[in-house]
Amino acid sequence: MKPTLPRRFVSELFGTSFLVAAVIGSGIMAERLSNGNVALALLANTVATGAALVALILAFGPISGAHLNPVVSVMDALEGGLPWTEVPHYVIAQIVGGIVGTVVAHLMFGLPIISFSRHARAGSPQLFSEFVATFGLLCVIWGSSRLRSNTVPFAVGAYITAAYWFTSSTSFANPAVTLARSLSDTFTGIRPRDVTCFAAAQFLGGFAATLQFRWLVPTLPARAADVLVTHRAER
Amino acid sequence: MKPTLPRRFVSELFGTSFLVAAVIGSGIMAERLSNGNVALALLANTVATGAALVALILAFGPISGAHLNPVVSVMDALEGGLPWTEVPHYVIAQIVGGIVGTVVAHLMFGLPIISFSRHARAGSPQLFSEFVATFGLLCVIWGSSRLRSNTVPFAVGAYITAAYWFTSSTSFANPAVTLARSLSDTFTGIRPRDVTCFAAAQFLGGFAATLQFRWLVPTLPARAADVLVTHRAER
């Protein structure tokens, strides 16, 4: 039996909230301790984010699938997984959860609840980076979930660990997280005005990967429902 | 057949002892080698702690569940897992084990057996951090153990790896470990007078997560007994 929608809503909300708190919080800690050594700060931020993803997808995956990302929810719906009527619930939970996560991170470090980031992230290399990063993320999700959904947490955590370094944008790859990070004028922030372009590039990348995997794996649509680790466990 | 209580007592004692020795010992080594580069020291401390958790939960989980944490034992009892009569045994084993771990770490580095920490860790951001850290820890334990208890060691290790960086308190998240760390005037220490508030915040966070998961996963109580990885293996 699939968990009820309210339960899955709360699961996505809390999961995204913890994800954003981990990204922003570890960025604040890393910047404070690293005395301007940006490589070291990003390495700590990377380790924290990758590890958080492994833990959170293992924990919330069995309840709501642990999408934690509007691109994932929309693409899953496109392939016949999540019903379209539930997509808005998922996306709202992710957006609200992301903002809650920003606030929680700020409170944990004694900062103002919200602060608009002044960190400019724009230009075609960075937008292309977001396209590539999200394209890769959806490839990894579709590819690893086909065989055994229990490898998804490790595949996603490992992928983002790598992608923080191999893209010039440090791979946001998630519109809800991008929005939340615009509300934090800290290490991992992004100027509010840059959010829309990032989100567009992310959706395009995710869509391109989904189209490609439709051809690569003809049986994908029939299996999309199983991307939600949870469903399989609940049945 | 479940292992006898004395065996589980010793398992919790040794597991917690190794956990604390890993936390404190790696902190001493990291501080000695890093020449004041605190970000690098914390990164080494993080890697050592996360890896130790994976190894220790894999090793002692099959015997006693590898709670290694009074919050976990109490919450497991609350959900109908560990019998209430056994909770004091578990908690005493964890507290004694933690102190033994401190002594072992000090002996390995040629330091006095015990030294009271002078590292102030207080204030609402840090207490809120401990609440969040332990809330998240219990979410991860309840969530990941529901589906497949064999993912718990990796989920907990990954979670603490992240939490060291995303909280301003570096996520003690464990009253027995907090007490033990108050007896070490080294990198990972905490002033004895700050222990009580930390422990209170930790219990509150764990309790809140348990209440939330009761609603999120209605079948949780019936399964709580299985949180002890060991039981399932022994049957």
Next chain:
Amino acid sequence: MKPTLPRRFVSELFGTSFLVAAVIGSGIMAERLSNGNVALALLANTVATGAALVALILAFGPISGAHLNPVVSVMDALEGGLPWTEVPHYVIAQIVGGIVGTVVAHLMFGLPIISFSRHARAGSPQLFSEFVATFGLLCVIWGSSRLRSNTVPFAVGAYITAAYWFTSSTSFANPAVTLARSLSDTFTGIRPRDVTCFAAAQFLGGFAATLQFRWLVPTLPARAADVLVTHRAER
């Protein structure tokens, strides 16, 4: 049912493309941020590469086996896995994919599409390193795939993480990746004139490991087909 050859061709092409983008891209990012601290740059490059391998083999393994490496495809054919008639398709996909990956990495960082590396990598210690590195890689693949093919992604990712540091050449261990890296005058580049010797040492190392495992594991040829994780999943 095994995926069709065109599908497997595209899988190898995209997989190798992402692998090279991860190697080169993380090298560029690491060099930019690390202010000449080469140890820190290589550590970031290592973490990114190892994590990328885990994610990519989990994602593309079920489709094409995720060889991503001409040495692996040739040795798999030698043991009766991949049909010899399909080897050229795999190798071309890997070479083209590698070049695409270089271009993608450069575009993500706003660099010229192609630039020939001036990084000299030659001499017998480095060639011996490539022999050892690829010998070890094939040992790890044959050894870990015998028991359970689902450990291959973790074994390969962990092996390359180690080999980046224990060889003086930083373990290219892959002729397609070596060629692609010659087209990037950045941190992870290699002079075009050094590519042939590297590739020769890599094939020799892989061949030696395959001969040894033939004797070590007499049942290996019969199982070689299963090295392609995908086949097992498709059946």
Next chain:
Amino acid sequence: MKPTLPRRFVSELFGTSFLVAAVIGSGIMAERLSNGNVALALLANTVATGAALVALILAFGPISGAHLNPVVSVMDALEGGLPWTEVPHYVIAQIVGGIVGTVVAHLMFGLPIISFSRHARAGSPQLFSEFVATFGLLCVIWGSSRLRSNTVPFAVGAYITAAYWFTSSTSFANPAVTLARSLSDTFTGIRPRDVTCFAAAQFLGGFAATLQFRWLVPTLPARAADVLVTHRAER
């Protein structure tokens, strides 16, 4: 069917050889690149060693159990696993393999084949560290192999990753590796005169852990044979 003794001999020899090459080689690379930043050098050395252990135990475990360590072979024999008549073969393979690994590492970095280390490692804190390190290693092996032997590679890799930092001796925990490291006057070396005491402390630690687990897990002896991951797979 269990692999023949010559095959297992070669498996132990190659496995230990790669382990030592990884330890010494990554130490040389780390020292060369880190400009005297010892914390950073040890972190790179740690990551390489832990990852190598995961890869090597996954690869050679199915053939010979991947003991790679005389303490493990002797303790396994003590519990009824490895026949006593085969112990000398295992130990000789490990010692010879270790020396080969030292030579290989030196050749890869263009150093003299052998050089006696001048790195003093002595004193009771370091000897106590080796006792604790090997005690913990055997706890982790006995504990994790009881439930599911397929977690042993990850448990051992994670444990040594932690132990490099939480002991003042950086956890050699392996007499064959200790001997091999005495032949390398590089970052990870140890003075030849210090080898005997280290080895004695290691055997004592392993023996104490084995005695404790005999009591902790009464069914251990009957299961010791399964510590060799390989046997189970071969049957």
